[in-house]
Amino acid sequence: MSVATREGEAKPACLSLLRPEMALKLAHRPSRARMRAPLPMSTERKTLDQRAQMSDIERLRHSCAHIMATAILRLWPDAQFAYGPPIENGFYYDFQMQHRITPDDFEKIEAEMKKISKENQKFEWKGISREDAKAMAESGRLGGLSERPGNPSIFKLDLIDKIPEGEQISCFQNGDFIDLCAGPHVGYSGKCKNVKLTSVSASFYMGDETKASLQRVYGTAFESKEELEAHFVRLEEAKKRDHRKLGKELKLFHIDEDVGQGLILWTPNGAILRQELQNFISEELRKQGYSQVFTPHIGKLSLYKTSGHFPYYKDSQFAAIVENDDLAKVIHEGCGCGEVMARLGGISAKLRQQLNDRAGKEVVSEENVLPDDQLLDGFMLKPMNCPHHIKIFDSQPRSYRELPVRLAEFGTVYRWEQSGELNGLTRVRGFTQDDAHLFCTEDQVAAEVLGCLSLVKIVLNTLGMTDYRVRVGLRDPDSSKFTGNPEQWDKAEEACRAAAATLGVPFTEEPGEAAFYGPKIDFVIKDVIGREWQLGTVQVDYVLPVRFDLSYIGSDNKSHRPVMIHRAPFGSMERFCGVLIEHFAGHFPTARQSPLHARPRRERSYCRWSLCPPC
RNA sequence: GCUGUUGUAGCUCAGUGGUAGAGCACGUCCUUGGUAAGGACGAGGUCGAGGGUUCAAAUCCCUCCAACAGCUCCA
Numbered sequence: 001m002s003v004a005t006r007e008g009e010a011k012p013a014c015l016s017l018l019r020p021e022m023a024l025k026l027a028h029r030p031s032r033a034r035m036r037a038p039l040p041m042s043t044e045r046k047t048l049d050q051r052a053q054m055s056d057i058e059r060l061r062h063s064c065a066h067i068m069a070t071a072i073l074r075l076w077p078d079a080q081f082a083y084g085p086p087i088e089n090g091f092y093y094d095f096q097m098q099h100r101i102t103p104d105d106f107e108k109i110e111a112e113m114k115k116i117s118k119e120n121q122k123f124e125w126k127g128i129s130r131e132d133a134k135a136m137a138e139s140g141r142l143g144g145l146s147e148r149p150g151n152p153s154i155f156k157l158d159l160i161d162k163i164p165e166g167e168q169i170s171c172f173q174n175g176d177f178i179d180l181c182a183g184p185h186v187g188y189s190g191k192c193k194n195v196k197l198t199s200v201s202a203s204f205y206m207g208d209e210t211k212a213s214l215q216r217v218y219g220t221a222f223e224s225k226e227e228l229e230a231h232f233v234r235l236e237e238a239k240k241r242d243h244r245k246l247g248k249e250l251k252l253f254h255i256d257e258d259v260g261q262g263l264i265l266w267t268p269n270g271a272i273l274r275q276e277l278q279n280f281i282s283e284e285l286r287k288q289g290y291s292q293v294f295t296p297h298i299g300k301l302s303l304y305k306t307s308g309h310f311p312y313y314k315d316s317q318f319a320a321i322v323e324n325d326d327l328a329k330v331i332h333e334g335c336g337c338g339e340v341m342a343r344l345g346g347i348s349a350k351l352r353q354q355l356n357d358r359a360g361k362e363v364v365s366e367e368n369v370l371p372d373d374q375l376l377d378g379f380m381l382k383p384m385n386c387p388h389h390i391k392i393f394d395s396q397p398r399s400y401r402e403l404p405v406r407l408a409e410f411g412t413v414y415r416w417e418q419s420g421e422l423n424g425l426t427r428v429r430g431f432t433q434d435d436a437h438l439f440c441t442e443d444q445v446a447a448e449v450l451g452c453l454s455l456v457k458i459v460l461n462t463l464g465m466t467d468y469r470v471r472v473g474l475r476d477p478d479s480s481k482f483t484g485n486p487e488q489w490d491k492a493e494e495a496c497r498a499a500a501a502t503l504g505v506p507f508t509e510e511p512g513e514a515a516f517y518g519p520k521i522d523f524v525i526k527d528v529i530g531r532e533w534q535l536g537t538v539q540v541d542y543v544l545p546v547r548f549d550l551s552y553i554g555s556d557n558k559s560h561r562p563v564m565i566h567r568a569p570f571g572s573m574e575r576f577c578g579v580l581i582e583h584f585a586g587h588f589p590t591a592r593q594s595p596l597h598a599r600p601r602r603e604r605s606y607c608r609w610s611l612c613p614p615c
Numbered sequence: 616g617c618u619g620u621u622g623u624a625g626c627u628c629a630g631u632g633g634u635a636g637a638g639c640a641c642g643u644c645c646u647u648g649g650u651a652a653g654g655a656c657g658a659g660g661u662c663g664a665g666g667g668u669u670c671a672a673a674u675c676c677c678u679c680c681a682a683c684a685g686c687u688c689c690a
Contacts, residue, residue, distance in 0.1 A: 092685095102619070201685030202618025213618070216685070244683095248626080257663085257681055313690065384690065418616055418688065419681090427689090515690065539690090566690095 054086070054184055057223065061086035063123060063174075063185045064113075064192045064221040065093045070177040071112035072097075072217075073145045075105075081143035081179065082155035082205055082214055089231065090220035094203050096155075101215050106197040109217075113195060120190035121174040125183060133160050133169045133180065145176040155205065156180045194228040195221040243581035244424040250586055252577075253425065262422040262429030264574055273580075273588065274573050278410055280462070281434050281569065284455055290408040290436055295388035297412055298379045301344060306355065306547055307387045308363075310380065311345045316416050318429075320344050320378035330376060344378055346370030358546050385411035386541075386566060389437040390548050393562075398552035403562065404440035404448055410573065411435045425578030426533055432573045438565040439550070442488075445563050446495040449521070449538055453499050456523055456536040456569040465583055468525040468535075472500050473513030485542075492540040492563075493519045517543035523571075525579055533579055535571035540564075 054062065065084035068091075072079050076099050084093035133142070134157065140148030142156040159180060163169055172181040174189055186192065197219045205211040222228040239245070247253050252270030259265060266274060282292070301320055304310035310317070322330075322344070330340055345368070352364045382388065389407045398405065412432045421427055440448050460468060474493050496519045500507040507521075514520055520539035524532045541564040544550075551559040570576035 100619080199684055200619060203686050204617085207687075213686090215618075218685080255682095261681075309690075316689070386690095415690085420616065420686080421688070423683095517690090534689095 058086040059184055060186055060191060060223065061091040061221050062183075063189065064195050064219060065091040066123075066172065066174055066177065066179055066181070066185070067113050067116050067189055067192050067195075068109065068197070068217065068219060069093050069095070069143065069179065070116055070145070070175060071109050073177065074112050075108060077145065077148070078151060079143075080151070080154055082159075084179075087218075090198065090218060092216050092218045094205070094214040094216045096212060096214050101200045101217060103200060110195070110197055114193070116175065117189050117191075117193045117195075119175065120188045122188055123183075123185040124173045125170055125185075126173065127168055127170050130160065130163075130169055133171070136171070136178070137180070141178060142171065142180045144178070153180075192221060194223065194225050195219055196228065196232075241582045241585045242424075243426070243578040246581050246586040247424065247578075250581075252581065255424075260429070261419060262417060262427070264425060264428055264430070270577070274577055277570070277573065277576070277580075278434070281459065284458060285406075285408050285436070288406070288451060288455060290406040293389065293392055293407050293409050295382075295385060295392070295409060295411060297382060297414075299382050299387060301378050301380055302351065303387045303391075304380055304383075305347050305351060307390075307544060308547055309383060309387075313383065314345070317383045318381045318414050318416055320380055322376065322378040326376060326378070340376065343370065343374055343376035346375050348372055348375055354549075355547060358549050363547075381414035382411075383413055383415050385409060385413060385433065385435045386437055386544060386564075387548075389435075390544060390550065390564075393437075393439050394548060394550055398439070398562070400441060400552055400554045400560070403552060404438050404444050406436060406438045408434075408436035425574045425581075428572075428574050431575065433568045434570045434573065434576075435566075435568050438567070439545075439552075439562045440565065441552075441554075441560070442491075442563055445492060445540060445565070446498065448565050449495050449499045449540065450502065452538040452565065452567040452569075453503060453521065455567075456538070457503060459536070459569045460523065460525075463580065463583070465525060465579075468505070468523050470500050470503060470505055470507035471513065471522045471524055472496050472507055472509045473515070473520045473522065474509055474511045475514045475519065476512030488542050489519070492542070496521050496538075496540065515539050515541070517541045523569075533571075533575060535576055535579065536569040537567065537571060539566040541566060 062085065065086070069079075069081050069084060072093075072095065076097050079095045079097040082094040082096070084091065128136070136142045137153040137156040137160060140151045140153055142153040144151075144153065156179075160169065169180075170182055171178050172183055172185055173179075174185075197217060199218045201216050201218070203214050203216040205214055220228070220231060222231060247270070250269055251267050252273060254265040254267055255261070255263065256265060285292070298321065301310060322340075330343070335343070347364060347368045347370070349369050349372075352366070352369050355364050356362050388411070389409070392407055393405055410432050412430060414430045417427060417429055422429070438448050438452075460466070472493075474496075475489055493514075497509065500521055518540040520537060522534050523536035525535050526532050545561050545564055550562050550564075552562050554560045
């Protein structure tokens with residue numbers, strides 16, 4: 001059974017709960033305004049030409065950054081400024097000073113900024129020689145209101161050194177404030193009156209963790225008061241769609257401190273949502289000839305040593321689980337913690353030999369080898385499903401007639417994410433991938449990649465999620481990170497490129513973004529506040545079949561190496577549901593027969609949201 | 616992990632050193648031919664955890680934990 005969509009494509013029966021008129025309406029919902037999404041600090045300098053192309057609003061915001069710096073200096077003259085670019089919806093300036101800015105200071109700074117705007121200071125460009133620039137920085141004059149003996153402009157000095165020889169060095173002056181700056185700026189500070197400071201945070205100089213820690217104040221600025229107000233209205237609207245807020249209101253999921261950070265408890269309502277999606281994808285998988293499998297949540301360390309995930313990715317995995325008797329033994333032997341860790345991380349000489357032989361070169365160095373009686377094995381919460389699926393493929397001899405073998409599982413994996421990076425459903429420590437691994441011949445790669453992509457496209461189109469882009473991750477030829485032989489890479493990259501081109505959506509090729517084992521295609525979806533989330537992914541892999549010594553018998557009755565394709569159209573159920581909640585703003589497409597609807601009066605508060613969710 | 620902010624009832628929040636509060640939600644009863652109806656009464660809190668200062672701490676100080684924003688990272 002299928003229903004028509006506006007694209008005229010058949011809609012899978014498993015989304016039978018989708019009311020066509022609702023789907024249509026939702027698909028046309030305009031994407032909400034983007035909240036401040038800081039542009040990643042580019043490690044490459046912009047050329048003067050690129051700078052000259054700054055749009056009017058970027059000019060205004062950049063000037064606002066200078067005005068904010070001026071205001072901060074009037075209040076705290078010791079401040080040392082680093083970097084103050086315009087960003088989407090606003091600007092920031094990074095600086096270092098004794099006083100720690102808190103949001104309570106914003107009012108003071110804004111008041112000072114307003115004064116500066118009223119003073120209508122002229123922004124004046126001055127070309128200066130490298131020597132003069134350095135002298136001004138030494139005296140503390142650059143990024144200051146006056147000379148500041150004993151307080152040289154340290155960051156400006158560094159920035160001057162980064163300006164290539166022969167390039168014009170310039171500064172801009174407004175009032176007493178002189179800053180090293182290539183511009184461009186607005187003519188007068190009077191233009192910068194619709195400004196509001198939004199947040200303060202820490203940053204690192206040049207985005208480098210090892211460099212100085214700076215304070216960063218963010219602000220937003222627009223040409224008119226109306227636009228500024230509209231911006232804050234949009235932010236409010238975006239907040240209402242936040243999946244964490246809706247998740248609580250609609251009782252979709254719960255995160256409990258006692259269970260742990262980043263570990264999702266799916267409550268009955270959320271389980272309905274997730275189950276519908278799983279049914280939907282299961283149906284598509286069945287159509288495309290996948291086989292469903294189930295595998296356990298843990299596996300032995302040696303499995304991940306063979307795959308190469310341990311200890312290479314050790315920092316982003318949960319620690320090993322050591323069996324009681326083994327633990328008692330090492331305690332009895334008086335092992336220190338460091339020694340236990342080393343014994344867990346070691347690899348046997350035999351396994352090292354096997355891996356190196358299979359790869360035809362040294363992929364595991366001798367320093368990781370420990371004598372067998374020193375090795376301590378344990379288990380690990382699985383950080384990915386591939387090794388388990390590989391073992392299923394390898395559990396019996398395979399003929400080319402069976403290929404491609406497509407093994408699918410809603411596989412739950414666990415990864416150790418930094419605490420500051422956790423975010424509702426979109427960044428978690430335990431999540432379920434709609435994972436599958438395809439084992440195919442070299443010649444089947446292109447067709448299989450194409451099949452995977454069409455699956456992702458069906459999923460996204462069915463749900464009306466059209467604000468996405470496609471990223472083809474290619475290898476960086478200069479990097480040693482990428483293993484495998486160049487011809488295979490070329491072939492796989494070409495297959496990915498060609499497959500992406502058939503999608504009919506813009507895609508970018510990004511050298512250096514490939515996984516170490518092969519090229520990949522990612523679907524990146526923008527959420528309601530402009531953050532991009534990588535959801536679906538398709539990756540070609542030539543490495544794991546080698547490490548696990550996989551083979552099949554070809555028509556020539558000889559053994560051949562299969563190619564693996566990893567793919568997950570949703571990415572993870574958690575992240576996808578998070579993005580989906582915001583996409584639909586909680587107005588999930590449901591039909592009359594949906595369990596979300598038929599609720600007795602007693603549970604009025606419960607059914608309310610499915611009929612008339614909070615707007 | 617780093618910087619900052621926040622943490623009080625199921626939810627949203629008020630409460631600046633002196634007996635723990637409001638609205639909504641919840642329970643019982645009454646009213647009411649109807650989809651967030653009205654009324655009466657009621658229940659619900661070691662004020663994130665632990666320590667300290669004080670005659671006295673939700674409130675001041677310290678240490679943790681967690682959430683949020685940003686940075687950094689992300690197979």
